[in-house]
Amino acid sequence: MEILNGTSFEKSVPGAWTSYQWIGEAVVDYVLFSRDFLPMLRAGALEIVRVPDSWSDHAILFLHLQFPQPTAPHFVSSTLSHIVCDILTQQTINAAQTDEEATLALYGTIDFIHPRRVCVYIASLCRNPGRINARAAFGVYWGKDCSHNKGWCLPGRQLDVRAALTGVLYSLSVSNPDHPLDIFMTSKQVIRSICYSAGKNYTTGWDCANPDLLEHIAKLIRKRNSQVSFSLVHQPHNNKALSAAKSLARSAAGAAPLPIFTISDAPNDTVLSDSSQTRNTLPKVVTSVLKDDLPKPKTRTNVTAAQLAIGDKPDSHRNRLTVRRLQSENLNRLLNAETIREWWQIMRDFTDSKPRDTRVTAEQLRAAFKVRLNPPAVMPSHFDVELKRLRDLMSAAIPPSTIDHTPELFFTRAFVLADMELLKRKLRERSTKSAHGIDHCSYKKIQSIPNEVLLKLLNYCIEYRTGAQDWFTTILVGILKMGKSDDDPESYRLVGLECCLLKCLTLLIDMRIRAWAETYYILPDSQNGFREKYRTNNNSFILRCAIDRARAEGKLLYVAFVDLKNAFPSTDLPTLWMKLYAAGVSGPLFDWLRMLYARMSYVVRHGSEVTAAFKSLIGVLTGDTASPILWNVYFADLADMFGPDMDDIRLNGRPVSHLEQADDVALFSTTAEGLQRKIDLFFAWCRENFMVISATKTECMLFGELPPTLPRITVGSTVIKFVKKYKFVGIIFTSVDRNIFALHYKKKASKARAVANTTFGAKSMIGTLPPYEGIRLYTARMDPHLTSGCEVCLDVDVSHLEELTDVQHEFLRRLLGLNRRSILAVLFTETGVIPLCYRRIILALGYLIYLMSLPANHLAYAAYHDSLLLERDHHPSWISDLRYTMQSLPRPIQLCATDLNNDGVDAVRKQVRESCNKWLGDCISEMSSRLPLIQGRLELNEDGKYVTMASKLRHYLRVPVPAHRKALTRLALSSHTLGIEILRWKVRYKARVPRECRWCRFCRLEIESEGHAMIGCSAPDLVALRYEFFKDVYSIVPDMPRHWTSEDVFLRDLFLNQNFDLTQRLAKYTYDVFARFATCPVFRPAEYLYSILE
Secondary structure, three states: OEEOOOOOOEOOOOOOOOEEEOOEEEOOOOOEEOHHHHHHOOOOOEEEEOOOOOOOOEOEEEEOOOOOOOOOOOOOOOOOOOOHHHHHHHHHHHOOOOHHHHHHHHHOEEOOOOOOOEEEEEEEEEEOOOOOOOEEEEEEEOOOOOOOOEEEEOOOOOOHHHHHHHHHHHHHHHOOOOOOEEEEEOOHHHHHHHHOOHHHHHHOOOOOOOHHHHHHHHHHHHHOOOOEEEEEOOOHHHOHHHHHHHHHHHHHHHOOOOOEOOOOOOOOOOOOOOHHHOOOOEEOEEEOOOOOOOOOOOOOOOOOHHHHOOOOOOOOOOOHHHHHHHHHHHHHHHHOOOOHHHHHHHHHHHHOOOOOOOOOOHHHHHHHHHHHOOOOOOOOOOOOHHHHHHHHHHHHOOOOOOOOOOOOOOOOOOOOHHHHHHHHHHHHOOOOOOOOOOOOOOHHHHHOOOHHHHHHHHHHHHHOOOOOHHHHEEEEEEEEOOOOOOOOHHHEEEEEEOOHHHHHHHHHHHHHHHHHHHHOOOOOOOEOOOOOOOOOOHHHHHHHHHHHHHHHOOOOEEEEEEEEOOOHHHOOHHHHHHHHHHHOOOOHHHHHHHHHHHHOEEEEEEOOEEOOOEEOOOOOOOOOOOHHHHHHHHHHHHHHHOOOOOOOEEEOOEEEOEEEEOOEEEEEEOOHHHHHHHHHHHHHHHHHHOOOEOOOOOEEEEEOOOOOOOOOOEEOOEEOEEOOEEEEOOEEEEOOOOOOOHHHHHHHHHHHHHHHHHHHOOHHHHOOOOHHHHHHHHHHHHHHHHOOOOOOOOOOOHHHHHHHHHHHHHHHHHHHOOOOOOOOHHHHHOEOOOOHHHHHHHHHHHHHHHHHOOOOOOHHHHHHHHHHHHHHOOOOOHHHHHHHHHHOOOOOOOOOHHHOOHHHHHHHHHHHHHHHHHHHHHHHHHOOOOOHHHOOOOEEOOOOOEEOOOOOEOHHHHOOOHHHHHHHHHHHOOOOOOHHHHOOOOEOOEOOOOHHHOEOOOOOOOEOOHHHHHHHOOOHHHHHHHHHHHHHHHHHOOOOOOOOOOHHHHHHHHHHOOOHHHHHHHHHHHHHHHHHHOOOOOOOOHHHEOOOOO
């Protein structure tokens, strides 16, 4: 870096002043510039401009850069060629529908409305909702003395919304299908689910709430020849017909025996008609209810610069108000964000590091990626050259058109509507903001395409072994690897952006290959990557259990973590096709995949540049949805190399010696010789499958007592190094600590603290971080680090858990503005955050439920049952650690053998949550003398009832003025500077003062408690403040009592009042009172002062 001040690059006289103070001028602001970019500067590029003293006492520094003009970029044309598939693809994209259009297509239309309309009123109710004795019922009222006026109860789930939907279903089934039906009810949710969402839900196979009822309703509506109208009753209490329906529902719910309504079989009319070719023009289903409620006028929060400046020191620099004005603008943008997405975008702008322009060109990345995606110029020496030639010949001998020999016809069956429904259900799980290919068609767009249209396109592509031209070009984008140099093309990880329609087709093929692989047990049990219902931490759990078993048997466990070099892009395609064909994969889907790989090309996009295309001759497709399963099949025969070995560790009697997480491999054995045999077998597999083991990245660990001399373990001729720690599938193992996860705790605590510091770094942009925003950031950014690996790393060592809890406590204290001596329990009762010891246990119990649900062939199932055997034999194990951790909770919970089933563990999880709430409640009750304002607090729940809530993000934390909010928080949570609190602590030269001697610093008549300071002190300044405060209180809440028997009780009533205007006024008053008390030192009786000599 070079300093530009005082050089020829400075426009004014070299060495111009940048700081102007009353005592003189100086140069204190410097421009540092990289030597590599000096050619981008011209003479006079640095300009120093003095500004008015009222704005700042520093000059503005401008640096003018002249960027070199890039070569003309090559853009890829996304214009569709006029061939059949391209035209069909464009028609498919253009067929996308809105939700209303999809619903219209589902129900159909009519061309005539019969003049005789029938009205029905539907009422629903649910008694004791959410309880075991819940009872839902509905009533339908057609008119006086109508035989169809009835009330019914529901079978199955007892919910109010299901009762209302069943009422609609009953009304449709008994009414004349040729007469218009007007349905009146009070549920907007039901009306919208029928009138707006039905078409969208139909395309996903009714993947929604209450699918059985909605599907039957749709069938009945389709069968009708008349219109169905849904109307909302706005004043149900004044509507006699609706009251009659409600009475029928109540009678049904209280009748004995209960009248249960059974859903009759609906007609199997599920084929949609083409509404575009019919003369009918009137919609069959109509409603006056809007699709979405009109947005309520949002009360905009406006925090002024002056409010942010409250509490600033008087000697703050003279530019402080300008800074506060900018912070006020930023904070108001954040607090008034319309959506969560907008909120996160603003917060990322404040906290994320600013993107830097990379120092590589698109052509440089293209050259690096082209080498990475093609065979090496010189074949590695360990490859079997003859076998490679043979595989190439065998692959070339596979005919272009093959026959599917599977009895299930996995690779021949044409796709059907059910496949489209499953496809769209999976697309729902993906982000609507996912990147798209060069055709600019997104997943969100695809979800709005009718299933029949999408099905026609995809089946056409398979039948004729073709696709749209754009599908055969993938955009590659370089992402800089963490900690790597940005001027080296090899430092970039490539990401492929395929066309989303293509990924939909390969996703369907992926599902067929997976179904085939599961049916014929193609994938080994040791492969944990890219498989449904296989959790990421399974392999770490199995390895942990293997270490426990080795320790119990007094054996060493040698572990090698093998790294394959560039595994996915190095997959040998002829070998892949040969393996698939030999295993039984053949037919149109197989042939289409080979066609796709043969025609695929890549371009590199970097900034505004797009390079020329190039081909890839090896590797599975980058960014394709079928690539993971293709890799798993390619890698599957590795397990065949490892037969049972006498040195294998056995879990529940089953030999386990290797684990795979996609291409990450762990090999282990109880002897060095056994581990060497496995590495040699792996090396032999790589020789025959043309993979390269990165010997420099492959590392070994030894768990157990270290021998005098470490054994020599090699990959080929390269010796592997032994290490003390290794990060395996996200969890750090260490072999030199009593707790093998000790470093994992330290690392995650360090990362969580770094995230916390970054979060509070937003202070420079918005001032003090508001608690509601801070808790949202905590949940999204810190909690994942604090709970990382908690299913495997159980908290048997309190000192390790404290490393994490310290970070949690520091964050919450800083967020609320409390001191380090504040009561711990209030950090959770006031924010709704779960204490970490409970949070981690709840997640671990969820993992236990998962383990118990696994099939017997699953390695994690064997590891879990082996931990039960170890516990039975009184050896440390995962299950014994879980029991110990639960017994170490502040309110211990027992995990009995009889609880080890899904229902039992689920009940234990509820006990843990109840234990947490009970512990927090007890802590608050035990601290009643320190926390008088939050005793006996009631909060309004979702049902509109006042109940006790042990933990919740409290309403007073929404006070917008930071200084006022912190003052009120400190008052309520006993973290203030009143004598009742600070005199309880023993500090240097000063003894702890008993409560009865903590006199008020002003009147010396009463104890300086919260109630006395706020309500009772007779100091003139406080009396004046109190007079203005009470005048405002009684104007806000006129019915507030004007007399009280206890100052503390009245102050608590003020604090607990849910009127937010009152809360804000109380917060301001608290700040003013504390400011007055800060002007006078606390009164400490002389007998409680130590002398300096003492």
